[in-house]
Amino acid sequence: MTTPTADDTPPADREYARELDAADPLADLRERFVVPEGERYMDGNSLGLCSADAAAALDRVVDEWKELAIRGWTDADPDWFHMGERLGDRMAPLVGARAESVVVGNSTTVNIHTLVGSMLDAHGAGTVLVNDLDFPTDHYAIAAQLRQRGLDPDEHLVAVESGDGRTVTTEEIATALEAHDVDIVFMPTVLYRSGQLLDVPAITDLAHEHDALAGFDAAHSVGVVPHEFDEWGVDFAVWCTYKYLNGGPGALAGLYVNERHFDIDPALAGWWGHDKATQFEMRHEFTPADDAGRFQIGTVPVLSAAPLDGALDVTHAAGIEALREKSVALTEYLVALADERLADLGYSVGTPRNPDRRGGHVALEHPEAYRISEALKDRGIVVDYRPPNVVRVAPSPYYVGFETVWTVVEDLRDIAENEVFTEFDRQSGGVT
Ligand SMILES: Cc1ncc(COP(=O)(O)O)c(C=O)c1O
The missing domain is CATH 3.40.640.10 (Type I PLP-dependent aspartate aminotransferase-like (Major domain))
Incomplete structure (x- = not known):
């Protein structure tokens, strides 16, 4: 499959994301999973989704x-x-x-x-x-x-x-x-x-x-x-x-x-x-x-x-090497989109840029990470907030596609650009 790298800026349009999905040899894997209705699930490093097989x-x-x-x-x-x-x-x-x-x-x-x-x-x-x-x-x-x-x-x-x-x-x-x-x-x-x-x-x-x-x-x-x-x-x-x-x-x-x-x-x-x-x-x-x-x-x-x-x-069935290849392609794409679409809005990438030094998730840092995470959840985008300033985004290669990553980045942009996060309360302590 085409593996975009953070060095060559990928086109930031939805069409390109669709092309990446069309070329993804693991795209069918997501049919085996139950994604909660209406959700974009970017939390597979906290709790992976239920498959029909499991x-x-x-x-x-x-x-x-x-x-x-x-x-x-x-x-x-x-x-x-x-x-x-x-x-x-x-x-x-x-x-x-x-x-x-x-x-x-x-x-x-x-x-x-x-x-x-x-x-x-x-x-x-x-x-x-x-x-x-x-x-x-x-x-x-x-x-x-x-x-x-x-x-x-x-x-x-x-x-x-x-x-x-x-x-x-x-x-x-x-x-x-x-x-x-x-x-x-x-x-x-x-x-x-x-x-x-x-x-x-x-x-x-x-x-x-x-x-x-x-x-x-x-x-x-x-x-x-x-x-x-x-x-x-x-x-x-x-x-x-x-x-x-x-x-x-x-x-x-x-x-x-x-x-x-x-x-x-x-x-x-x-x-x-x-x-x-x-x-x-x-x-x-x-x-x-x-x-x-x-x-x-x-x-x-x-x-x-x-x-x-x-x-x-x-x-x-997927194979761990193929899963890793797709995971790297997803995080490379996410990092590149974050640079292109989010950097001007106070977001920065807290994960190593060398894919060989990166696991399956990306830490997006922002001073308003907590309220941004709440605004994402309100839109059905499931991420983790990790104190003090991290929105943790895990595009699991088992069931997340490139177009979903693209839409999540656009939501991250909208939430910061239009200060949608101000509609949510600041963190009050306790369980997040
Ligand atoms: C790195 C790491 N170790 C351990 C745990 C938790 O282990 P346990 O299943 O015993 O709660 C987690 C849970 O998220 C974890 O991220």
């Missing part, structure tokens, strides 16, 4: 529950007992991993707890390097794990300070590694606010050069950006499946553990991480699975995992 997978499991009840654990097709492992196997190619390294279980926050805790124990508890632009739950969980080991987070949770308040450079991480004795580097693959895609292989190498482990929160990249965790030597990773993977609200999370850590003890052990072959012998000694499966904790929440089976059919 809904059918959930219905199938509900039917199995009705027909088989307890026998569903063994007699459902596929059985429920191995659901975490099986969905992990299906997800492994998306992160460039052998099947045994990936499992679906718990939530992302719980997976940070168990993996960081386990790695701290295995590596000799010490210091974790994060950054000051992280999603908050990462810091909460790591600080709690440090405290449980008698380590003061004020001393042992070190945050790289972003120089520009938007991005974290590999150089800044290198400087922090020189200054502190770090045991685990834990970074996002994509920053949730600015959308910067960090250089995961370079950070992994740096961590290893400093005798530290490299772990990643890949919530904003899995399903829209390809990864090669095995090849890059990443130690561990966690991610959500309800964002670009469209697994449904609160869907189970994914985790990756490099095979060289298959023998470490889970910090949050539970019977679902037991060796499956002997789990029902009900012995009190814990014999963990000999792969990433050991990091599961309790019974797999079957109904929260079921839609992911259908959702993964969609991702695999």
Whole structure:
């Protein structure tokens, strides 16, 4: 397909957007999704949309529950007992991993707890390097794990300070590694606010050069950006499946553990991480699975995992490389239109301009970002506001087309040019 780049200014007319849609090999994918009536949905990095495939997978499991009840654990097709492992196997190619390294279980926050805790124990508890632009739950969980080991987070949770308040450079991480004795580097693959895609292989190498482990929160990249965790030597990773993977609200999370850590003890052990072959012998000694499966904790929440089976059919049918190609084309187009149509109205692009350093969303900065987001929502354009000044626009390649991006930019222009945002109240605090 034609990939516009932010350097060659694309024509800013609707006709050109239609041409891009006509040339889009993934255009038909959106037929599989339910877009809420009258909405333009630019929020797929918060909660991906429901596909017919995901809904059918959930219905199938509900039917199995009705027909088989307890026998569903063994007699459902596929059985429920191995659901975490099986969905992990299906997800492994998306992160460039052998099947045994990936499992679906718990939530992302719980997976940070168990993996960081386990790695701290295995590596000799010490210091974790994060950054000051992280999603908050990462810091909460790591600080709690440090405290449980008698380590003061004020001393042992070190945050790289972003120089520009938007991005974290590999150089800044290198400087922090020189200054502190770090045991685990834990970074996002994509920053949730600015959308910067960090250089995961370079950070992994740096961590290893400093005798530290490299772990990643890949919530904003899995399903829209390809990864090669095995090849890059990443130690561990966690991610959500309800964002670009469209697994449904609160869907189970994914985790990756490099095979060289298959023998470490889970910090949050539970019977679902037991060796499956002997789990029902009900012995009190814990014999963990000999792969990433050991990091599961309790019974797999079957109904929260079921839609992911259908959702993964969609991702695999499209192909992660094609999804990335379309995603880059969409964000390049959005950045170019923002420069052309919005820059004179106080908007600026807070996301890296190099597409290789960009995830699936674009941060549009504006002093009135909050009220602009409210005005967009009033027009059925679903975006996220992220304090203090970001309108986060995520054109998911699964169901957003170029013409929709074009219309959203025209609405952004109208709302600022005609001060439509003044019709909305300023932010009053609390939940946004
Ligand atoms: C980067 C990142 N990590 C973690 C989470 C949340 O994880 P959980 O599913 O445990 O709530 C989010 C949610 O948006 C996120 O953006």
